[in-house]
Amino acid sequence: MNTPSLFESARALLVRDLQLLWRRRGDALQPALFALLVVMLFALAMGGEPQALARIAAPVLWLASLLAGLLALDTLFRGDAEDGSLEQWLLAPVPLAWLVLVRVLVHWTTTALPLLLATPLLAELLHLPHAQLPLLLASLALGTPLLSLLGAVVAALTVGMRRSGILVALLALPLYVPVLVFGAGSVAAAAQGLDPTGALLMLAAGLVLALVLAPLAAAAAIRIALS
Amino acid sequence: MNPVVRWFHQLGSPPYFDRFAARWAPWAYALAVLVMAYGLWGALFNVPADYQQGDSFRILYIHVPSAWMSLFVFALMAFYAAIALIWRIKLCEILAMACAPIGAAFTLITLATGSIWGKPMWGTWWDWDPRLTTELVLLFLYFGVIGLYHAIDDRRAAARAAGLLAIVGVALLPVIRYSVVWWNSLHQGQTISLFGKSTMDASMIQPLIWMIVGTKLWFIGSLLMRARADNLRREIGKDWVRQLAASNAGDNAR
Amino acid sequence: MSYQNYVVAAYAVFFVVLLWDFLAPRIGIRQLLKTAKTRVTRQTKPDKNEPLTRES
Numbered sequence: 001m002n003t004p005s006l007f008e009s010a011r012a013l014l015v016r017d018l019q020l021l022w023r024r025r026g027d028a029l030q031p032a033l034f035a036l037l038v039v040m041l042f043a044l045a046m047g048g049e050p051q052a053l054a055r056i057a058a059p060v061l062w063l064a065s066l067l068a069g070l071l072a073l074d075t076l077f078r079g080d081a082e083d084g085s086l087e088q089w090l091l092a093p094v095p096l097a098w099l100v101l102v103r104v105l106v107h108w109t110t111t112a113l114p115l116l117l118a119t120p121l122l123a124e125l126l127h128l129p130h131a132q133l134p135l136l137l138a139s140l141a142l143g144t145p146l147l148s149l150l151g152a153v154v155a156a157l158t159v160g161m162r163r164s165g166i167l168v169a170l171l172a173l174p175l176y177v178p179v180l181v182f183g184a185g186s187v188a189a190a191a192q193g194l195d196p197t198g199a200l201l202m203l204a205a206g207l208v209l210a211l212v213l214a215p216l217a218a219a220a221a222i223r224i225a226l227s
Numbered sequence: 228m229n230p231v232v233r234w235f236h237q238l239g240s241p242p243y244f245d246r247f248a249a250r251w252a253p254w255a256y257a258l259a260v261l262v263m264a265y266g267l268w269g270a271l272f273n274v275p276a277d278y279q280q281g282d283s284f285r286i287l288y289i290h291v292p293s294a295w296m297s298l299f300v301f302a303l304m305a306f307y308a309a310i311a312l313i314w315r316i317k318l319c320e321i322l323a324m325a326c327a328p329i330g331a332a333f334t335l336i337t338l339a340t341g342s343i344w345g346k347p348m349w350g351t352w353w354d355w356d357p358r359l360t361t362e363l364v365l366l367f368l369y370f371g372v373i374g375l376y377h378a379i380d381d382r383r384a385a386a387r388a389a390g391l392l393a394i395v396g397v398a399l400l401p402v403i404r405y406s407v408v409w410w411n412s413l414h415q416g417q418t419i420s421l422f423g424k425s426t427m428d429a430s431m432i433q434p435l436i437w438m439i440v441g442t443k444l445w446f447i448g449s450l451l452m453r454a455r456a457d458n459l460r461r462e463i464g465k466d467w468v469r470q471l472a473a474s475n476a477g478d479n480a481r
Numbered sequence: 482m483s484y485q486n487y488v489v490a491a492y493a494v495f496f497v498v499l500l501w502d503f504l505a506p507r508i509g510i511r512q513l514l515k516t517a518k519t520r521v522t523r524q525t526k527p528d529k530n531e532p533l534t535r536e537s
Contacts, residue, residue: 157388157391158375161378161379167374170370174371174396174403175399177364177406178405178406181406181410182406182409185406185409185410189413192413194413199409217395220312225384225388227384256503267492282485283484283487283488286488286491289492290491328502336494336495336498340491343487343490343494344487344491346487445499445502449503449506452506453506455506456509456513460509463520468513469518469521472521473521
């Protein structure tokens with residue numbers, strides 16, 4: 001029997017994940033709903049005045065995406081860890097890092113992408129100035145996969161732990177700081193009339209690096225966790 | 228076999244390391260106390276008050292060495308962790324995990340003294356300037372490593388997982404620092420930097436150097452003691468620990 | 482403005498934290514050795530030929 005190529009194994013994993021997700025398709029909406037709740041809570045806490053909300057709209061939307069992604073990390077490896085599939089990954093003829101990369105990208109597509117599509121609607125709720133919206137979407141498009149990749153390393157470190165909820169957040173949030181700073185900061189810079197390109201390029205560079213390095217780190221972490 | 232190489236191998240034996248650490252830690256501590264006492268005496272009584280900042284400038288002699296230690300220990304922790312992960316050397320796992328609380332302690336000192344120094348300087352107890360913000364993130368990274376180490380039951384897997392986190396952290400730390408510096412530059416009219424523009428006279432640098440050396444010596448003593456404790460914890464069922472405990476009956480632990 | 486209080490506070494933080502750093506591993510080692518010692522006494526089989534005494 002031939003060893004499957006990288007593409008074949010990726011397609012198999014993709015199809016399996018999408019099938020599993022399809023059986024619970026309601027779950028795909030949960031990150032977007034969570035973000036909506038966060039937006040609502042911020043609006044309520046701020047008092048609902050349009051000018052005040054407009055000033056904090058971009059950072060709040062960034063935080064809503066970040067926190068929703070943090071909560072969604074739980075589902076990244078948990079299902080496979082519980083039913084033993086993760087150990088099969090260790091035995092697979094393709095590199096573990098490759099499987100991790102495919103899994104993270106599928107996860108991002110099914111959790112963060114709906115959120116990204118919902119962001120214009122959420123932006124309206126917070127009276128985000130329309131000029132900021134394209135930049136916000138661009139920073140989120142670059143930032144959320146980066147957050148998923150960094151989060152995957154943390155999720156891999158804590159895979160198999162039963163009560164790891166807050167610990168995952170504590171581990172992941174310091175790693176998220178530069179992404180948040182450059183992401184929300186790019187919108188803030190543009191709002192002040194400065195050039196946001198530098199920040200976006202930093203995010204892009206980080207994303208490229210993370211695409212290569214994060215799966216390797218996560219694979220090492222999975223090996224440690226399942227050793 | 229080369230004696231240095233043989234000594235390294237010997238250190239890998241838990242009872243040998245226990246004796247080594249028990250023997251040398253007190254010396255490191257004693258030397259550290261002497262050096263730091265000399266440095267602090269110079270800081271408090273010899274150095275003239277800064278013309279801009281008055282006596283509060285003396286806090287620098289604690290703040291700066293602690294800040295450097297907080298970064299140095301984190302890098303060393305990642306270094307030990309890398310060796311532990313690549314070569315699976317148990318002693319390096321122990322050393323890496325022993326670094327974490329010491330580094331966290333120095334980070335805490337840095338934050339507290341930075342805040343205390345900031346009050347007369349800026350008028351507030353806290354300011355989100357790049358240095359302090361990076362130190363705060365560093366504190367969370369330390370807590371993460373410590374928390375992860377204690378959350379996993381198997382000590383060796385726990386040390387390797389926490390070690391991997393330390394390596395990821397050390398790789399990201401420059402990025403975090405740079406991002407916060409950039410973020411700070413967005414908001415114009417920021418405060419003066421903690422040290423102001425006054426250059427330091429040679430006589431003012433001396434106590435700082437003593438403090439830097441002293442804190443490093445203290446770190447060595449503390450690392451040996453904490454590594455010894457972790458070593459004992461891992462080996463508690465073994466015979467050599469029982470013999471050590473039985474022979475210690477009646478004395479205090481050294 | 483008296484900076485003395487601030488300097489004192491900063492130096493006090495330094496000493497307190499280092500004191501904790503000094504004591505924590507010592508206390509840990511002492512407790513570990515005590516635990517090991519109780520295990521030894523618990524697992525040492527008593528000599529059946531000796532009469533029972535109160536001393537362990």
